[in-house]
Amino acid sequence: MINRPKRQVISRRICILGLLVLLISIVYNWLAPVGIPLITPYRIIRVGENRQKVPLFLNRSSLSSMGDHDSSDVIKAIPLAEFELLLSEGEVLVLDTRTYTEYCAGHIPGAYSVPYDEFMQGRVDLQAIEMGQKIITYCEGVNCDQSLEVAMLLNQLGYRNIAFYRSGWEEWQNTGKPIIRGCQP
DSSP states (O other): OOOHHHHHHHHHHHHHHHHHHHHHHHHHHHHSTTOOOSSOOEEEEEETTEEEEEEOOOOHHHHHHOOSOOGGGOEEEEOHHHHHHHHHHOOEEEEEOSOHHHHHHOBOTTOEEOOHHHHHTTOSOOTTSOTTOEEEEEOSSTTOOHHHHHHHHHHHTTOOSEEEETTHHHHHHHTTOOOBOSSOO
8 A cells, every 4th residue: 555645746746747748749739730720710600690600620821820800701601582693693603512423413504513522632723713703602402511611711712702502402403493404504
């Protein structure tokens, strides 16, 4: 049996060792090229009249460029009526973030296929898109977050005039709106 003073010394040493390990871990994480962010960054998303904080999981170089948000950082969720209005006015780039197979089976007229997986792997060429271009993303429907994630990443890349059609393909199809079948916009 260990006597009381010896037990206190051992407990103290274990605590000091634990704190030392924690400190070394934090320093290593900070110095690592792709460390885990200790504070979760977020983007302000406006859904109707409500604003929500949506966490982004970015690397440290993205974190350093983030400051306080302003109106250009707000990615707006738009309803069907506003989406149709923007389409009718023209000068809007619509990106379908579903798979290419789903896009070819049917899509919103004028939409371009930008599959989520390819976009996230950096296999989509964005050079033809002007920074000031109005961009609307959509995917399957309200339970699909791919269009929001693509919109947030586009925003991180410097595109500021972005919205996402939250109800997406499901609502468009169910309300009898025009559909293009095939792989061309």
